[in-house]
Amino acid sequence: MVLETAPKLPVIDLSREDLKPGTSSWRSACNDIRLALEEYGSFVAVYDKLLASDFRKKVFDALEELFDLPQETKMKNVNPKPAHGYMGKISVLPLHEGMGIEYATNLEECEKFTKLMWPQGNHQFSEIAHTYANIVAELQQLVMRLLFESYGIEKHYESHKGSTTYLLRFLKYRKSQTDRTNLAFKGHTDKSFVSILHSNHVKGLELRIKDGDQWLYFDPSPTSFVVIAGDVCMAWSNDRIQSCYHRVIVDGEEVRYALGMFAFLNGTIQTPEELIDDEHPLQYKPFDHQELLRFYQSSTAQNKGDRNMMKVYCGV
Ligand SMILES: O=C(O)CCC(=O)C(=O)O
Ligand SMILES: [Fe+2]
Numbered sequence: 406m407v408l409e410t411a412p413k414l415p416v417i418d419l420s421r422e423d424l425k426p427g428t429s430s431w432r433s434a435c436n437d438i439r440l441a442l443e444e445y446g447s448f449v450a451v452y453d454k455l456l457a458s459d460f461r462k463k464v465f466d467a468l469e470e471l472f473d474l475p476q477e478t479k480m481k482n483v484n485p486k487p488a489h490g491y492m493g494k495i496s497v498l499p500l501h502e503g504m505g506i507e508y509a510t511n512l513e514e515c516e517k518f519t520k521l522m523w524p525q526g527n528h529q530f531s532e533i534a535h536t537y538a539n540i541v542a543e544l545q546q547l548v549m550r551l552l553f554e555s556y557g558i559e560k561h562y563e564s565h566k567g568s569t570t571y572l573l574r575f576l577k578y579r580k581s582q583t584d585r586t587n588l589a590f591k592g593h594t595d596k597s598f599v600s601i602l603h604s605n606h607v608k609g610l611e612l613r614i615k616d617g618d619q620w621l622y623f624d625p626s627p628t629s630f631v632v633i634a635g636d637v638c639m640a641w642s643n644d645r646i647q648s649c650y651h652r653v654i655v656d657g658e659e660v661r662y663a664l665g666m667f668a669f670l671n672g673t674i675q676t677p678e679e680l681i682d683d684e685h686p687l688q689y690k691p692f693d694h695q696e697l698l699r700f701y702q703s704s705t706a707q708n709k710g711d712r713n714m715m716k717v718y719c720g721v
Contacts, residue, residue, distance in 0.1 A: 415441040435555035446649030500589035509538035509573035578661040590653035597635035597667040604663035640689040
């Protein structure tokens with residue numbers, strides 16, 4: 406149950422004109438982001454870049470058009486990595502359908518996906534997916550830059566940015582006519598470094614803050630993006646940041662459309678030495694993100710849900 410008295414997620418405005426390196430608003434954004442991620446594993450970023458030229462409406466119209474395609478077409482979105490390709494009626498989540506474009510900041514990848522869905526072509530869709538992916542990648546990079554700077558490790562930021570790739574997922578949720586459950590996406594932590602979620606006006610995303618047993622609900626708005634720390638960020642940060650446990654509930658009759666941008670890293674991931682000290686002894690050995698995904702994939706359903714999976718995989 407979501408308690409009426411539940412605290413709200415921190416909200417951080419990243420659209421401000423004066424948010425420039427070296428300014429006091431930049432320094433306070435650095436601080437706010439680190440505190441939010443350390444205390445909540447998540448925050449709401451206010452970012453207005455979808456609003457220009459009615460672009461946000463085009464995004465959700467495109468999602469509707471995509472999910473209206475026949476089931477056998479959507480099932481052509483195949484990717485062996487976990488939660489990268491089509492998930493839907495074939496999965497154990499009857500209320501949830503998802504599709505994904507890996508490396509979505511590249512136009513060719515968006516075109517490849519579009520060609521699978523619309524062999525006759527749909528130039529507009531690939532443009533929209535590509536533009537959306539790049540807007541949200543820019544937001545993710547801003548968040549990372551602020552976070553690295555607040556830890557005093559800005560010298561590592563460019564290489565981090567250079568090794569980041571993005572999976573864009575399109576999500577649709579609706580109330581089931583037959584099932585009694587309203588749990589559309591069961592509680593989990595993401596295997597990404599960070600994830601950025603955006604949805605239409607329909608509520609559903611709930612998040613649990615560190616060590617708490619209360620669910621906080623997210624109230625969507627056209628300029629709100631939920632930034633969620635994934636398990637990889639938790640290991641990288643030496644447990645300073647806890648990955649955020651979250652789920653999706655569908656209650657009403659309205660269809661919920663959402664988009665998730667998941668950041669993954671190439672190459673070996675290790676905790677920067679600046680984040681290791683007497684108070685924070687090293688918790689995780691260096692690891693590879695793709696191998697972590699394979700480990701996750703080969704785990705039993707029970708281990709997949711284990712909050713200690715990172716410790717089992719690469720704990721010191
Ligand atoms: O639909 C959402 O807002 C959340 C989706 C999600 O948690 C995921 O795809 O990992
Ligand atoms: Fe998730």
